[in-house]
Amino acid sequence: MVTRQEVLHRLQAVHDPEIPDLSIVDMGMVTDVVVTNDSVEVTLRPTYIGCPALDWIKSAVERALEPTIAEVQFNMTALWSTSDLSEQGRDRLKRFGIAPPREGGEAVECPHCGSDDTHMTSPFGSTLCRSIYYCQHCQVPFEAWKTLGRA
Amino acid sequence: MRLVTQEHIDGLKHLLIPVADDEWMMGHRGSEWLALAPDLEEDLALSSLSQDEMGHAQLFYDLAHGLGEREADYQVYHRPADRWHHAALTARPRDGWAEWVVRRYLYEIFDSVRRRAFSQIPYPPLLAALKKMDLEESYHLTHSRSLMRALAFGGSESRAYLDQALKTDWPLVPDFFEWSGPDDFWAGFAVHDLAPSVMRSNVQSVVQRDFSDWGIAWPGDFGPASRKARHHIGSDELAALLNEMREVRQVAPASNW
DSSP states (O other): OOOHHHHHHHHTTOEETTEEEEETTTTTOEEEEEEOSSEEEEEEOOSSTTOTTHHHHHHHHHHHTTTSEEEEEEOTTSOOOGGGSOHHHHHHHHHHTEEOOOSTTOOOOOTTTOOSOEEEEESOOSSTTEEEEEETTTTEEEEEEOOOOOO | OOOOSHHHHHHHHHHHHHHHHHHHHHHHHHHTTTTTSSSHHHHHHHHHHHHHHHHHHHHHHHHHHHTTOOOHHHHHHTOOGGGOOOOHHHHOOOOOHHHHHHHHHHHHHHHHHHHHHHTTSOOHHHHHHHHHHHHHHHHHHHHHHHHHHHHHTSOHHHHHHHHHHHHHHGGGGGGGGOOSSSTTGGGGGTOGGGSHHHHHHHHHHHHHHHHHHHTOOOOOSOOOOOTTTTOOTTOHHHHHHHHHHTHHHHHOTTOOO
16 A cells, blocks of 8 residues: 555656656645545645646546556635745746746746846736846846745 | 525536636637737736636536536537527637736626625535635736736827727626626626626726726726526627537547547
């Protein structure tokens, strides 16, 4: 029988399809893992309700846990906020060239040069979870993870 | 709240389907602007906004399904045209860019007023859904206002486009406030803000304040809703929209969302 620890370890290999390296565990998407005799129930929450990657992520979870049979469900109304990203997740985002979110209106740090001299050019980026910024210091546009607070 | 009576359950369905349909139509029409928006940032924004709206629509259809309505897939891909209950403005065929900006703004204001009314219905699955949507929708409202300001302060040419768009959309706004169910069914929820007259005056006061900030002359109080608000029996326009929207599904019936 597979352990809960092992399931979480294997889910570290399931990535956001658009950000290689960032696992769904580090994104804070995994809210519950229940191991029973011969199967595992995994509950996930979406970052954004309309995220088009959900089906993809669901099958990736099932594949990652094979040969154990996984029952994957989404809790569509579970709240997710940017503070649910793990420290490791924030590092990985940065390494990929996407600035991790900052809480409370603090300036977003340019993932290329580390400068704080940046401003948002549009709250909407190339995916639901990103915004577009510009770095005055290295004069390069970049994307940042869109801040989503708790209501 | 325990939905003890069939009236409550039916009432909630009468509330949820029109909202889902509005969100779906705004998402669908918004997606038609992809690659046509005036700049790249706006193109990206439209893609996010439209995905949000379609996701929200799906969640509202799911809530209605939990109360016994047919599933989201049926609602979107198989439901006959005369069973759709969106407000006509949300599904108007694509017009000019200014018209889209005005339509989006009027809808977002209305939608935020409606969500506030909905959040007083003590039905836990609905409340949980609204809470998550609110986080995403706050970006919509801010963005809509910034586009309206750009039009209002963009000089005489953009102001002329704005005025024309207001003339086109204003008469269609009152249909937003109507529900599609039997007369006064919403009264069963004892939520004052669900009354069409209250939603109308709440929307009007927000828009009035914005217009005065932006120096836009008040076009006049909203008129009466159309006689068949939120009903589209025999509408060629809707038939054409549904045909186009369902084209891929008809070619590939096994394709998913």
